Amino acid sequence: MKISIPENLLPLVEAFAKEHIEAYAVGGLVRNALLNLPPSDIDVCSRLTPQQIVEIMPRYGIRVIEKAAEMGTVELHFGGVIVEHTTFRREAYAEGGEHRPSMVAFGDNLTDDSWRRDFSVNALYANLWTGEVSDPTGGIPDLERQIIRTTSADPDDIMRSDALRVLRLVRFACELGFDIEQNTWQAAKRNAPKLADIAAERRRQEFVKILLTDARYPALGRDELRSPMRGLRLLDELDVWAFLVPEFNLARGMEQRPDHHRYDVLEHSFRVAAAAPATEKLRLAALLHDVGKPDCKRETGVQYAHDKYGERISKRVLGDLRFPTRTITEVSQLVEGHMYDIQHMAKTNTLRVKFATWGRERTWEQILLREADVRGCGYDVDYVAHVWRALYDTMLHDGTPFSERELAITGQQLMEISGLPEGKALGELKKKLFLHCVKHPQDNNLARLTQLAKKR
The missing domain is CATH 1.10.246 (Serum Albumin; Chain A, Domain 1)
Known part of the structure; x- marks a missing residue:
């Protein structure tokens, strides 16, 4: 089986060929080529060490940037393309599930390299000269069956080594619309608590990608398998909210007014997030818009003013996950504003002033959040979303x-x-x-x- 190597990699292919070094594209580029999807990140590997890459590649006009040389990884820049090159390697991890290996040993063959990778569909290699695909761990049959499975026969070994793979499992399953092999899923559940050892920035990156899985490959469309709703429910089944949004453990099963909501707070939050447009800011705001309800109800006996609680909690949750300051500010503002004029009592001029104070961008995002909130209720409610949209259009006109x-x-x-x-x-x-x-x-x-x- 062969794939076509992208033409923009030709300078790199020629450099390896002139040095008589076999090199391989690996991971998402190969997987996606076999699935007729756009290329993912461009990763290549060979037996060359970082030091050898630094010595060789500049001779061919390829700039080398050391990224994590001790891990065998460098970046190659040429013709507007960025490629990550990693030396064939074996690795071991300390107890606890930390993302970074405690031992790395460079090797000289792709078979050894393949067993350190997470899932079989990501351990596919394509020779840069010929496009011939090598499949040491059975990834091609898994692509055909549309299933995510660990490279190792012992999935606990994969999950235990690097607990970030628990979140990556959910992401790949939802991006590709694949099922999860049962032993792999059970291992993920057993090792999910080890996410406590993963840096907040890493957890944040995977979390956002899960929220945006339906936008990753638009050509695949959106269905039950390719949706943020599925991703959020899988996260809930894995019981990982303590490492992402701890307040969701209190939102699960929390009832709401039955005349306004068909679902509990957690399910409603999932549905609103899934209904929101696929941007990081709106998906986060939609997911967190009612995050203040548990604390508000516990402290005041009612859910009134949960938007104020939600603003404060959103700042803390996003801060704990190391989101940029701007994201924290803008998402928490949307959460704080999502209940404004919920009873449609504000006069037109009052709304005009509020919208102008918010500004065009925030006003439009508050409208989209309000509309998603409506769709996530499970009933044919309005909450004056149409009034806001009509007035905003008038103000623009x-x-x-x-x-x-x-x-x-x-x-x-x-x-x-x-x-x-x-x-x-x-x-x-x-x-x-x-x-x-x-x-x-x-x-x-x-x-x-x-x-x-x-x-x-």
Whole structure:
């Protein structure tokens, strides 16, 4: 069996050929080629050590960046392509399931290298010269059966060695729409507690990928096997929320008002996340939007103001997983705002001001979150999602300013018209004009703003 080696790898193929070194593409590139999917990350391997790669590749115009030389890994940069090269190796892990091997021994053949890899479908090798595929661990039959199975006959050995594979198992199954081999699944469940030894950044990366599994290969479409809902339920079955979102252990089985919700808090959260558009920010906000309900109910006896609790908890959860500060801020803001005007009591001008204060991007995301929340309830409820969308469309159409910078008058012009120096009073006047134009966007022109400024 052969695959076509991507043309953009030709400089690397020629470099290995001229050095008479057999090298192989490995992992996702080979797997995806056999499944007629777009290439995944480009990984290659050979018997060359990092030091040898550093000595050889620059002669062929290939830049080498040491990434983890002690692990045998370097990056190769050429023609706008980034390839990760790893020396054939064997490895061992200390007790506890930590992601990084405690022992690495370089080797000279792909068979030994294959047994250190996680799943058989990821241990497929293609000769860079010929495209001929080697399958030391039975990955091709597993591709045909559409099943994820560990490379080792003892799946506990794979999961115990590196507990991050517990999350990778869920991700690959949901990205590809594959079933999970039963022994592999049971080993994952037994070794899931070892996720405590995995760095938060690593857990975060896999968690986000699980939330976005339906966006990984759009050509496959979305069904029950390729969806974030399946991924979230598998995580729940693995009982790993203590390492991702600890509050979900309290949300499981927590009932809600039956006239508003068909599902408990946890199931509702899963359904809202699955209904949200496939972006990291919206999926996270959707998943966490009701995360404050357990604490709110325990402390106050009701779920009112759970959005405020949720904002605080979201910051802590995302912070613990080492999300970037901007992501933490924006997701927690969406969580805090998801209950705004839930009873549709706000007047149109009040909503206009709120939307303008939020800004275009956040307003649109709050609308999408509200719509996902509606779909996740299990009932034909509305929660004024359509009202928000209609008003937002109107504001875009009528030219409503969404920031003071969008006023049709500059600070310098305002100082000349008002006679005010730069300072607090000028800032208050500009804010007053901004709020006026939010409610009356037809007045956002220099002539009218001049009149309004003179009347201050």
